[in-house]
Amino acid sequence: MLAVFLTGCGASGARVDGARDAGRAFEQALASRNYGTACDLLAPETRAQLEEDEKQACAKALEGQELPVSGAVNGAEVYGRQALVRADGETLFLSQFTGGWRVVAAGCTPLEDKPYRCVVKGG
Incomplete structure (x- = not known):
């Protein structure tokens, strides 16, 4: 995944804003502990991997992950x-769907x- 970041091209302001948002x-x-909404923002493969690893629905599984x-x-x-996307104390990786x-x-x-x-990451 990191190789994609190192070899890609720059992006328009709108795309950067979209990723940041x-x-x-x-x-x-x-x-806000709204894990259902957070799950909706996960990539499908990441959500599926989390549910498989934790053997429970995404919201409950995400709650137990101790994410910063x-x-x-x-x-x-x-x-x-x-x-x-850099946030205080962590980095997020996103893909555009x-x-x-x-x-x-x-x-x-x-x-x-x-x-x-x-x-938390996809398989």
Whole structure:
């Protein structure tokens, strides 16, 4: 996934705004403990993987993930149909789908010897 971010092209302001807004909406849903809305903002594969791993519906599974809750989204970088959104204490990875931007990985923090470790991610 990281290779896509490193090789992509820059994006228009509207696409950057869209990715940033989706990341912000996801963070706000977590902050308000509205896990159903947060699940709606997950990419289909990510949602399915979370439900499979936790053996329960998305909202309940997401509640137990101990994701950092950010008060602010600090920026977004868009490369093709992929985006990286930085929030206080974590990074989100998003992909653009027909219905808009969706979170493919959340609770991501950089590691010294690997690109990122993510709490929630697709398979």
